[in-house]
Amino acid sequence: MKKYDTPLIDELEKGPWPSFVTEMKKAGKNNEMANDAVGHLEKCYQTKVGYWKHGGIVGVLGYGGGVIGRYSELGDEFPGVAHCHTVRINQTSGFFYTSSALREICDIWDKYGSGLTNMHGSTGDLVLLGTKTDALETIFAEYSSRGWDLGSSGSALRTPNCCVGPGRCEWTNYDTLDLNYALTQEFQDEIHRPMFSYKFKIKMSGCACDCVASIARADMSIIGTWKGHIEINQDEVKNYAKNGMDIKAEIVDMCPTQCISYEGEEFKINNAECSRCMHCITRMTKALKPAGERGATICIGSKAPIVVGSLLSWVIVPFIKVEPPYTELKDLIRKIWEWWDDNAKPRERIGEVIEMKGMRSFLEGIGQSPIPQQIKEPRKDPFMFYTEDDMAAFKAKEAEEKKTGKYKF
Amino acid sequence: MAELQDKIFAFCEAAKGKKKLKEKDILIGVSAELSLEKDDVKKALREMINVGRLMYSYGGGASSVEIPSEEYLREKGMIP
Numbered sequence: 501m502k503k504y505d506t507p508l509i510d511e512l513e514k515g516p517w518p519s520f521v522t523e524m525k526k527a528g529k530n531n532e533m534a535n536d537a538v539g540h541l542e543k544c545y546q547t548k549v550g551y552w553k554h555g556g557i558v559g560v561l562g563y564g565g566g567v568i569g570r571y572s573e574l575g576d577e578f579p580g581v582a583h584c585h586t587v588r589i590n591q592t593s594g595f596f597y598t599s600s601a602l603r604e605i606c607d608i609w610d611k612y613g614s615g616l617t618n619m620h621g622s623t624g625d626l627v628l629l630g631t632k633t634d635a636l637e638t639i640f641a642e643y644s645s646r647g648w649d650l651g652s653s654g655s656a657l658r659t660p661n662c663c664v665g666p667g668r669c670e671w672t673n674y675d676t677l678d679l680n681y682a683l684t685q686e687f688q689d690e691i692h693r694p695m696f697s698y699k700f701k702i703k704m705s706g707c708a709c710d711c712v713a714s715i716a717r718a719d720m721s722i723i724g725t726w727k728g729h730i731e732i733n734q735d736e737v738k739n740y741a742k743n744g745m746d747i748k749a750e751i752v753d754m755c756p757t758q759c760i761s762y763e764g765e766e767f768k769i770n771n772a773e774c775s776r777c778m779h780c781i782t783r784m785t786k787a788l789k790p791a792g793e794r795g796a797t798i799c800i801g802s803k804a805p806i807v808v809g810s811l812l813s814w815v816i817v818p819f820i821k822v823e824p825p826y827t828e829l830k831d832l833i834r835k836i837w838e839w840w841d842d843n844a845k846p847r848e849r850i851g852e853v854i855e856m857k858g859m860r861s862f863l864e865g866i867g868q869s870p871i872p873q874q875i876k877e878p879r880k881d882p883f884m885f886y887t888e889d890d891m892a893a894f895k896a897k898e899a900e901e902k903k904t905g906k907y908k909f
Numbered sequence: 910m911a912e913l914q915d916k917i918f919a920f921c922e923a924a925k926g927k928k929k930l931k932e933k934d935i936l937i938g939v940s941a942e943l944s945l946e947k948d949d950v951k952k953a954l955r956e957m958i959n960v961g962r963l964m965y966s967y968g969g970g971a972s973s974v975e976i977p978s979e980e981y982l983r984e985k986g987m988i989p
Binding site: 554555556557558562565633653693695697699841847 | 929932933966
């Protein structure tokens with residue numbers, strides 16, 4: 501195997517942190533592809549050119565997503581990475597694996613690919629980096645025969661993703677793992693057969709801590725919340741104070757809606773003003789906990805900057821019960837896709853279409869009533885829905901009042 | 910079904926080299942041309958993709974439907 505001299509990328513191995521270069525070199529000792537990837541990377545650093553071609557016609561028969569074609573312009577110099585396609589495997593809900601499952605994935609990948617992985621990609625999938633075109637069908641056959649499936653790529657519903665939820669977290673307000681599985685099963689066609697204008701991501705977080713960053717990285721964010729008050733254990737609050745917590749600075753002053761008061765005696769929360777951000781609960785875990793009905797808030801439209809700038813998700817349904825078989829949620833998702841499909845130009849994410857067409861048009865399209873919680877900023881977006889019937893009724897009422905002398909301007 | 914699939918194929922052939930067709934373009938175009946339900950066109954299209962008569966391609970983050978090249982079909986073992 502050819503040994504590459506790599507002074508530039510060696511710099512990335514220095515310091516106390518783990519280094520992807522070290523891992524690539526390790527894999528390169530036994531794998532030609534990984535070895536050539538090391539040489540290729542050094543060349544990219546030397547010349548400051550990427551040399552990668554992205555996309556094209558590469559994939560598994562019948563599937564439109566799950567394989568991302570990558571070719572190098574330097575195939576003659578680095579034959580191991582002339583084809584270096586990425587394969588996405590549908591991850592488990594909450595990223596729970598047994599060690600034997602991980603071993604199985606890696607053994608197959610060592611056999612047909614570079615051995616390099618990305619656990620996990622930012623999209624959520626388990627990402628396998630670098631294989632050749634002629635190995636794709638075999639890789640797919642081996643993984644699927646063991647119960648694994650490809651993830652998603654392109655203009656499709658990207659593999660749904662969720663936080664660990666009830667698997668490990670006491671704060672979750674709904675079963676993120678079950679919902680993630682249910683949506684993945686329900687929308688198999690949308691995941692594997694790209695039918696949209698562009699990508700659509702659904703991420704599920706059990707609470708507003710939002711461990712999967714759904715508010716910033718998902719076209720549809722399903723974030724757990726509750727309807728009741730926050731239960732307070734005053735003795736535990738006192739214990740936190742006794743143990744050195746500055747409750748005023750760390751909790752009261754950091755409450756975004758300023759709904760907490762504490763004067764050294766009683767810890768009070770004005771629940772009507774609470775936005776359920778989870779800050780106080782995560783800082784005083786023994787003293788505070790949510791109570792009452794559990795469910796989720798649905799937000800729409802976040803994305804990274806490609807066509808227009810980055811967007812954060814926008815509340816469209818402040819509270820929805822999230823319970824099997826999730827019919828209401830699935831219907832809502834289908835209505836959202838339908839409106840998006842009717843209105844989007846190629847490569848337009850749903851958040852961009854809402855920005856252009858307006859939230860009013862979107863809400864009308866999906867049949868949601870306008871409510872105060874949907875207002876994004878104070879004194880903006882009042883969503884006045886006056887239909888022709890409304891205007892006619894208003895005029896009739898006005899005429900009637902004028903007739904009876906009750907009319908006041 | 911075979912007749913519908915031929916129409917879909919002809920629709921894709923006409924767009925070849927001119928426009929990258931999204932699945933939606935085919936559903937709208939063919940269903941309007943033949944006065945059919947989009948779901949029927951979708952079923953026929955799905956069959957064609959399953960057997961490699963049409964295929965998905967990918968570029969710039971977006972996907973489209975294309976007629977596969979001979980090289981692709983050979984690679985998938987569909988022609989000798």
